[in-house]
Amino acid sequence: MDVPSLPKTAARSLPVSNGSTYDWQWMARALIERSWVVILIPAIFCVLAVAYVLVRPATFQASATLDVVNLRLLPGGGSGVFLPEVQALPTFLDTQQQIIGSTSIITAAIDALEGTPSENEFDGAKTVSAIKELEAFRRGLIVSRIGQSNLINIGFRSDDPQTSANTVNAVVDAYLAKLEQDRLETAEAASGWLQEQLRSVGPRATVVSAAYPPIHKSNTRGLHIIAVAGIIGGFIGLFSALMLSFFDKRIRNPEQLAGIIGQPCLGVDKSNPQTKKKTGALAADNAPPAFHAKGEFDNSALFNVASLIQSSASETGNRMRYVGITSLQKENSSTVVSEQLARLISAPDHKVLLVDADPYGSGTSSENSISESGRGLIDMLVGNGSLSEENVKKETDTGLSILSVGTVKNPQQAGQQIWSDRLRELKPSFRQYDLVIFNLPPLFASADVGAASKYLDSIVFVAEWAKTSQSDLATALDLNPAIHKKIIGSVLINAKENPLIFLFSPVANFLRKQRVFLSGAAK
Incomplete structure (x- = not known):
């Protein structure tokens, strides 16, 4: 997106962000803004x-410990000498662990627990129900080597401590019986003197500690x-x-706003007037909307805007006489800023006229802004009238003059009437004022705002915190380069009160310090 160059007055007011980057500051802001997600x-x-x-459910684990050695027959003097391996090979102990957890041992243990031994207790499971029972048993069985020793620990988890202990002991008995049976079968294959010798050769296991019902639960x-x-x-x-922050394209800090517009964010207002809700309720009673109350908006947020407008004559040689205030949504945000900005600049020696040129909203056309004649801008343009004191409402305390939008029957037709050549004919009557501020329609009414840019010296954009879409704003400015060229700065309003949100925003921190300074100076 081509960004127009900054006017001299804007270039010296506040720095413009280079655009949003996903660095640690962005991450910190994202986590702070959505701390409720991080906590919830x-x-x-x-x-x-x-x-x-x-x-x-409660789980109890009983365990037993076996000392497993491998006896070997060493020749010597015509008789055998049986010596255990000093350090059993890892493969030997791994083999014994696999044997303990084998189907034959488990089946024998189950039969012993049920008291119904099979004809061949090491045949294994053959039916579907037996296989399921076998798998359930294996899930509760734990066989592990203790460190680098010859000790093997056998454990079993169950919801009953006695069942757990009985099961472990049944597995130990089945394993010892298996070892004894294997030695006998090996010896029977030999004859004479060797048969007697082989009965004592091979793996031997000694129960170091039997299983007892555990007292404490073994749950994690x-x-x-x-x-x-x-x-x-x-x-x-x-x-x-x-992820929520990454996909959330709503404007939440001044850097995002300045990066899209290409002009500095001149103010951040942390007030939160419930304009939309209050406006609807009060309008039903023909009472002035809540956002017309003076003093509820933080005027320090508009200090840089007022300074930029008032100092334009000395920098450019041309006085900035016609200024428009617009926003993106059909909300009261631009109305709030235009009214408070006009009141801030208005002075006895500096006459300001606030013109409601937004036929799409209630705007400034409330009971306290309608003139005695009851005529507004559209009525003057249609009736070939002129701007006179009877057509404007003047505030006695601020000296601000307000011209309402007038009678609106069709907003689109009213927009065409406002920005017609007839408005150019009214310009000479506007010269009695030092500054004319127009409350413009939202950028979605691009035809009206585009036509208005021809009559205006500059435009100030108003964004609402966490409501204005970055993509919508960028698209609106791309489609309307004439509007983009006239924008001299922006204001972010209704920002959340949490100061941590702007902790990593240099512009917001500067504006906060400026607001504190101005508040102290005012006291």
Whole structure:
């Protein structure tokens, strides 16, 4: 997007951002703005973890320890000498662990527990029900080597401590029986003297500690589960907050606004008037809308705008006489800024006229801004009238003159009437004022605002925090280069009160310090 060059007055007011970048400052702002996501998701995970800890069934694990060695027959003097391996080979112990968890051992243990031994207790499971029972048994069985020793630990998890202990002991008995049977079968294959010797050769297991019913539960500690759930939820919360910020294209800081417009953000207002809700309720009673109340808008947010407008004559040689205020949405944001800006600049020696040129909204055409004659801008243009004191409403305390939009029957036709050649004929009557501020339609009415740009010296754009879309604003300016060229700056209003949101915004921090300084100077 081609960005017009800054006027001299705008170039010295505030720096323009180079555009939004996804750096650590962006990440910090994203997490602060969506801290509720960062907090809510871990909280949900922790609540679910607590519920799981409370309703999960109790599990007990009994265990037994075996000392497994491999006896070898060494020749010597015509008789055998049996010596155990000093350090059993890892493959040997791994083999024994696999044997303990084998189908034959498990089947024998199950039969022993049920008291119905099969004809061949090492035949294994053959039916579907037996296979399912075997798999369930294997899921609860734990066989592991203790460190680098010859000790093997056998454990079993169950919801009943006695069942857990009985099962472990049954597995130990089945394993010992298996070893004894293997030695006998090996010895029977030999004859004479060798047969007697082989009966004592091979793996031997000694029960170091038998299994007893556990007293304490073996479930994972609830605090550990809750802590892990909180950590996982925290990471998900951080990721979700960053993703929401990445896909959220609404303007949330001055740098984003300045980067799109190409001109500095001149003010940030942190007030939050409920204009939309109040306007509808009060309009029903024909009362002035709430946003017409004086003093509810932070005038310090418009200090740079007023300074830029008033100092234009000394910099450019041409007085900035006609200024328009516009926004993107059909809201009261531009109306608020135009009224307060006009009141801020208006003085006895500096006459200001505020013109409501927005036929699409209520604008300044409330009871307190309609003249005694009841005629507005459109009435003057259609009736070939002229601008006189009877057609404007003048505030006694500020000296501000207000010209309402008048009678609006069709907003689109009214827009064409306002920015017709007839308005150019009224310009001589506007010269009695030092400054004329127009409350313009939103940028969505691009035809009206584009036509207005021909009559205006400059335009100030008003964005609402977390409402104005970056993509919509960029598209509107691309489609209307004449409007873009006239924009000299912007104002961000209704910003959230949380100061942490603007912690990493240089422009917002400067404007905050400026507001504090001006407030102190006013006191």
